[in-house]
Amino acid sequence: MATAIETTAPVRATPAAPARSRRRLGSRRTLLVVLQVATVVVLLGAWELGARAGTVNTFLFSSPSQVLAALSRRAASGDLVVDVRTTVTEVALGFLVGAVGGSVLGLALWYSRFVADYTAPFIAAIGAIPVLAIAPMTIIWFGTGLMSKIMIVGFSCVVVSLTSSYRGAQRADPDQIDLMRSFGASTGQIFTKVVAPGALPWIVSGLKLNVGFAVVGAIVGEYISSNAGVGHMILLGSSNFTVSLVLAGLVVVMAIVLVLTFGMNLLERALLSWERTTK
């Protein structure tokens, strides 16, 4: 059978062009990294030099070496480990409740358009509440310990995840669902084989957004009441006018968010490898 038209068709561009553009892309990338590193080095260097020369007020602005010293003091005393562990635990459990739970709820809403429409204004109302505004109430209800932090983190994640996973579920192609029906698929089969996997990119993008919101929630909770955690560390520093400790706390928060985001990117790559090849 003459299928020559087809079998010669695998999409492959001429080899010369991509190689050249890849090389150009590579050098562009190197340049970017060099510029980014240089910017950090110059800024930190100027700050440090200024502090040593006395042009930067170290009482107000500290200096990179003082921040580093504060960080290592905190680490040596063992407080840093406790703070990081506390905050990461709050973030992880709250994320599980809010972001993962919200994603599951959002998917579940696919089963009933009626329930989805009925709950829509309530979900929007809950989403309109700033986490900072509800945090004190949470402390009253759930105490000053881990539970209230989990609730605050969960609260700051839940609506974003719920909404984005519901949107993702809604995007399932009606023709695809009809095709499944024509095969005799049950609603459950349509959900597991078409709707849920199709919503995955939206779920993952909701989860990625929520890494940041979860950390905000944990810090806010710790500001309001805590005896450990990175938020507690920052609060301690600022009430003692120890700017280097405050900045050390900021560095730790950035590190936590970066590590978690990196983890999310790995998860995304693992779950959505098909999407990258599609684009």
Place this chain on the structure above:
Amino acid sequence: MTHAIEARGIGKHYDVPGGEIEVLRGIDFHADPGELVSFVGPSGCGKSTLFNIMTGLLQPTYGEVWVKGRETTGTATPEIGYVLQKDLLLPWRTILQNVVLGLEVRRVPRREARERAAELFEVYNLTGYEDRLPSQISGGMRQRAALMRTMVMDPEVVLMDEAYKALDYPLKIELESELLATVRRSGKAVVFVTHDIEEAVTLSDRVYVLKAHPGQVVEEIRVDLGTDSLRIEERRLAPRFNEYYERIWRSIGTRPVDAGRAA
């Protein structure tokens, strides 16, 4: 003889604000095993509505659909498979996983499903592409995989709605030739819905010509191109092609003003 699929007096009205629209009126047709039947008509003739009624996904306002001597009106049945212009392959599944989707739904054991699929990969020249993702193969291959996903279910009737519309011309010719060979070999009935007269003439044993507003069968034409060739390009060059083309064109073109307004 019981027909593979038969429609008896199908009509469809849609409720719209301020009344209703009559989309289909009194459609009768049938297709027999090993036969390829086409519906051809202008836009607005209710082809897609008729298609959805045949698949069982849409309930007609009146009339009946019978498959292999059993009434199936308004119910999806395993004897009917269909292929659309959109390939509807799931982008996260490999081609093999897409092809066995329907078998999976019907809980056919994994090994058996793969064996059944493997045969089709040979017939449709896709061997070696089992583990590719849809995004990694060409449009023609995707459309083939979509047909395989239907064929692996072994339906008695295959419905095709503008299935090859999006393909470029040589590829379309190729896949249509394959389709014709499949129909002759498998003894399945194929109902092909199209607006393309040339496609209808070269592919079909019989053509139902539809007119629009409401969709009605105006003529049933038995096509005999006088050639045994299953290659579309040869059938296209058969001396009697023009005769049928003209006849269908005239049959459709009786109301050019309506057709223009609908488009």
